[in-house]
Amino acid sequence: MTVSAGTAGRPRNLVLAAMIFAVAMTFIDQTIVSIAVPQIQRELGLSSTGVQWAVNAYLLSLAALFAFGGRLADTVGHRKMVVLGVLLFAGASAMCGLTPKGGAAEAWIVTFRAVQGAGGAIMFPAALGIVVQTFALRERGRALAIFFGIAGGLTAIGPILGGYLTEWTWRAIFWVNIPVAVIALILIWLSKPVTEHRPAPMDYRGLALIVAGVGLSVFGFQQSQVWGWGNPGIGLCIAAGLALLVVFFFVERRTESPLIQVDIFRIRAFLVENMVLGVAMLVFVPVFFFASEYAQIALGKSASQAGLYLLYFFLGFVVASQIGGRMLDRGGAKRPVTLGCALSAVGFALWAGKVTGLDFNSQMWYVILAGAGMGFMLSPASTDALNRASRLSYGEATGITQTVRNYSASLGLAILGTILVSQFRSRILSSLLAQGMPHAQASATASAISQSSQGGGSGNTSTIPHFIRLDFAYATRGVFYTMAGIMAVAALVALFGLERGRQADPTEEGPGAPADVQGGAAAGPAAPGGADGVGDGGARLD
Known part of the structure; x- marks a missing residue:
């Protein structure tokens, strides 16, 4: 039906x-x-x-x-x-x-x-x-x-x-x-x-593998800032998790009713959009944490004021996301996704160049630009990925894209957090040595201060010395420059991976029309039992 x-x-x-x-x-x-x-x-x-x-x-x-x-x-x-x-x-x-x-x-x-x-x-x-x-x-x-x-x-x-x-x-x-x-x-x-949905048995073997694989590797990334990257447990967790995900992929290909139809990655646009989302999400969720810390520690803002600092990013994001959605409907995903990634890269680079001035007014337009770039790319990339799935696998496609996004966000928090801590520690050490503090004492003090910065601040930053605020700003600059580089990579993936043109709606094109004008692939993988459309008698209505 x-x-x-x-x-x-x-x-x-x-x-x-x-x-x-x-x-x-x-x-x-x-x-x-x-x-x-x-x-x-x-x-x-x-x-x-x-x-x-x-x-x-x-x-x-x-x-x-x-x-x-x-x-x-x-x-x-x-x-x-x-x-x-x-x-x-x-x-x-x-x-x-x-x-x-x-x-x-x-x-x-x-x-x-x-x-x-x-x-x-x-x-x-x-x-x-x-x-x-x-x-x-x-x-x-x-x-x-x-x-x-x-x-x-x-x-x-x-x-x-x-x-x-x-x-x-x-x-x-x-x-x-x-x-x-x-x-x-x-x-x-x-x-x-x-x-519509189609009743099917649950793939508990696949469920166990993906939960263990994602869980172990994300756990490793999350604990890196607690245990330190030198702890062998970090590498062991990440390696074991990734190995389980590889096993999951090959097991799913041989499972009659799999948790995930991994053949969906044969659809070029779906694969590329998830690559773009995976790269971009290294930045999107972490930016809220690091910008909030910068506002509280370097700018001396309260927790609620730090939240208002992020509103400028949101203003750019929400306006551009509406424009990006209309661009997707009119001409396909390539233009808004590529443009958004490029704008975001430029925005983060310009933002990074201003953070050491400790003046928010000089940063404001670059914060808006970085947010606008994210708005241009995020909605069209996510929507275009979901459009490649058949009507009976939208939930599955969403599960894949959101797993990719959350996995990348955890990785981004770990990597960018390590960059922040290491650069902050190095800057404080140099500042303390310049003030005449003995090297051993300066090293211990720098390590303690750099680790205590994680977690969003204490809510009382008025007593933080100016040199520490400035050192944290320089560390944040390194993080934002890294974010700019990451978004430039995402722009290149979109530029060379996506194809121009709108996706055709097979219900409008008539029987036998190709479901994917851009990539030449079907709109989604064949469902279990050989059905790939909504006319299967096994379909049910919510």
């Missing part, structure tokens, strides 16, 4: 609003907790490792379970998985806010942060799949530009909201998710989105 997108009398804009509210929580929680870390650690008496995992457990669980969430959406039903994910996420948020003081605090908050991540991993692919199936191909770029524009903006708003809420109580940063979840559930009930 075939149902075209946007039919059945469902108000499409209401569906879009419902899905935006549903995923809003996941984006806010990527960054909101980092602002409240000092208060959480102080009130609950958490160890340094414990507070690190209060942040990392969410991201690790989210990254490891995205593929599982995408498969569930396609086989069980998108609307069911969105509702389940919202309930799971909101329930875990409430429990995080109720974390008791005492010996159980650390295990409690880390556990429920991981449950939050699991809820997000179940919810997000299903929500995005609903949006994709609700809007026709020619309208999808604009719809997903709104979706990703608001979602990306919420990542930036997280630190702002967190800064204000923690002035009342850090527990409010978790409780704020509950009214958002209630609104999302009401909108889902009102809009009653209809999508």
Whole structure:
């Protein structure tokens, strides 16, 4: 049975609003907790490792379970998985806010942060799949530009909201998710989105391999700043995780009903868009952490003021994402994706050149430019990747792209964090030696100060000496220049990897028309049993 997108009398804009509210929580929680870390650690008496995992457990669980969430959406039903994910996420948020003081605090908050991540991993692919199936191909770029524009903006708003809420109580940063979840559930009930799915058995062997592979390697990246890159455990975790992912790839190719149809990577545009997203996400999530630290440490801003600093990045992002979505609908993905990556590279390079002046006004337009570049590329790249999947595998395709994005974000935080710490330590050491401090004492002091900078600051930076602020600014400059180089690489991948022209909608071109004008490949891999369209009798409606 075939149902075209946007039919059945469902108000499409209401569906879009419902899905935006549903995923809003996941984006806010990527960054909101980092602002409240000092208060959480102080009130609950958490160890340094414990507070690190209060942040990392969410991201690790989210990254490891995205593929599982995408498969569930396609086989069980998108609307069911969105509702389940919202309930799971909101329930875990409430429990995080109720974390008791005492010996159980650390295990409690880390556990429920991981449950939050699991809820997000179940919810997000299903929500995005609903949006994709609700809007026709020619309208999808604009719809997903709104979706990703608001979602990306919420990542930036997280630190702002967190800064204000923690002035009342850090527990409010978790409780704020509950009214958002209630609104999302009401909108889902009102809009009653209809999508298609195909029941299929779950590939538990593939699930175990990808969860272990992503989990181990992301764990290694996350712990690099705690244990140090010299610890053999870091290399062992990353190597073991990558090896399991290689095993996963070959196992999936031989599995009758796999967790992920890995043959989807034979579609050139899907492969290239994921390469672009993978490179760009080394920068996109980390920039919020490092810019927030720079604002607090180098510029002496409060936590809430640091959040406002990031608003300029968001302003550029949200405006450009709308333009990029329309460019995708009119002429295909290559132009907005390549242009966005190039603009972002230029923006980060110019921004880096101004951070050592410790004057935000001189940086403002470059912050906006960097954000605009990200806005131009992120929505079109993500949308174009999803457009390559068949209607019955949108959740799976979302699971793949989001796994790539979160994996790269974890890698970016680890690599860029190492660059920041090493350069900050080197600058402080030079400054202390210039002041006449003995080398051994200066080295120990520099190491202690550079490590204490991680975690978003203490919320009281007014007593930081000027030379430390300047040294941190120089370290941040190195990070931003690295970000500029990364985005230049993404621009080259898009320029030489993507092909010009719009993707054709096979439902508009007629039977037998090619589904991918740009790449010459089918719109998605054949579904289990040989069916690759929506007319299969095994398809079900949510």
